[in-house]
Amino acid sequence: MTLPFFKYQGTGNDFVMMDDRSHQFDETNHTLVRHLCDRRRGIGADGLILLRQHPQYDFEMVYFNADGYLGSMCGNGGRCTVAFARQLGVIKTDTTFLAADGPHKARIDADGTVHLRMQDVLGQQEIEDCGVFLDTGSPHLVRFQPASTLAELDVFSEGRSIRYNERFREKGTNVNFVEAPAIAGQPWQVRTYERGVEDETLSCGTGVTAVALAASRRGAASPVHLRTPGGDLRVTFEAHPDGTFTNIFLSGPATRVFEGKVEV
Numbered sequence: 001m002t003l004p005f006f007k008y009q010g011t012g013n014d015f016v017m018m019d020d021r022s023h024q025f026d027e028t029n030h031t032l033v034r035h036l037c038d039r040r041r042g043i044g045a046d047g048l049i050l051l052r053q054h055p056q057y058d059f060e061m062v063y064f065n066a067d068g069y070l071g072s073m074c075g076n077g078g079r080c081t082v083a084f085a086r087q088l089g090v091i092k093t094d095t096t097f098l099a100a101d102g103p104h105k106a107r108i109d110a111d112g113t114v115h116l117r118m119q120d121v122l123g124q125q126e127i128e129d130c131g132v133f134l135d136t137g138s139p140h141l142v143r144f145q146p147a148s149t150l151a152e153l154d155v156f157s158e159g160r161s162i163r164y165n166e167r168f169r170e171k172g173t174n175v176n177f178v179e180a181p182a183i184a185g186q187p188w189q190v191r192t193y194e195r196g197v198e199d200e201t202l203s204c205g206t207g208v209t210a211v212a213l214a215a216s217r218r219g220a221a222s223p224v225h226l227r228t229p230g231g232d233l234r235v236t237f238e239a240h241p242d243g244t245f246t247n248i249f250l251s252g253p254a255t256r257v258f259e260g261k262v263e264v
Contacts, residue, residue: 012203021052038066132214144218190211222238
């Protein structure tokens with residue numbers, strides 16, 4: 001069988017994208033998804049995304065982690081899917097689509113910047129000796145690092161030890177390591193160990209969203225600029241006295257890398 005595909009990336013977070021409006025892709029074929037995401041034997045990606053028709057929304061985004069299984073919300077993947085939908089002619093500039101955590105609104109600018117509205121976040125939980133835990137469509141642990149330590153941090157080992165510790169072992173969590181800017185107005189530095197990929201990724205959209213909200217407790221005000229190894233993102237939000245966050249937007253580029261066909 002020959003499968004046509006597109007490759008997209010959002011600040012280095014890369015995805016195999018497939019037009020599955022005919023609903024022909026077997027989402028229970030975990031081995032195939034793993035193969036397509038394999039960087040040595042397949043196409044190579046942090047995840048695979050199907051764009052499908054939906055009777056109530058412009059489209060549906062079905063996201064798989066690189067381990068072959070359906071994942072929770074992926075912010076950068078959502079932004080890439082919006083760009084992909086425009087390429088296919090499914091949308092023009094504004095859209096409402098369905099993802100794993102519910103409906104999302106988004107807008108894509110002429111320069112390719114995608115502004116994705118995230119779900120409201122109800123609060124944060126301080127976990128002793130670990131960091132701040134919150135859910136931005138996917139579970140995230142945010143750990144603030146001392147100044148000038150992030151660049152040399154072993155994110156794989158440190159992230160994996162938290163992701164599989166007793167507190168998170170059952171469901172797992174993504175782990176974000178953060179360094180505050182030395183000068184106000186400069187970007188917050190972020191590196192992420194991503195659940196499902198089981199490694200550090202160049203960027204994580206739900207991760208930087210979690211970081212921005214957690215950083216607000218340390219004086220960061222909307223908009224928050226964040227720098228990942230794959231590029232810069234921006235998060236805007238409204239913070240409320242009861243600890244909730246609403247009107248959250250994740251903004252950044254989403255770029256088509258190439259297209260092709262793969263025999264499976």
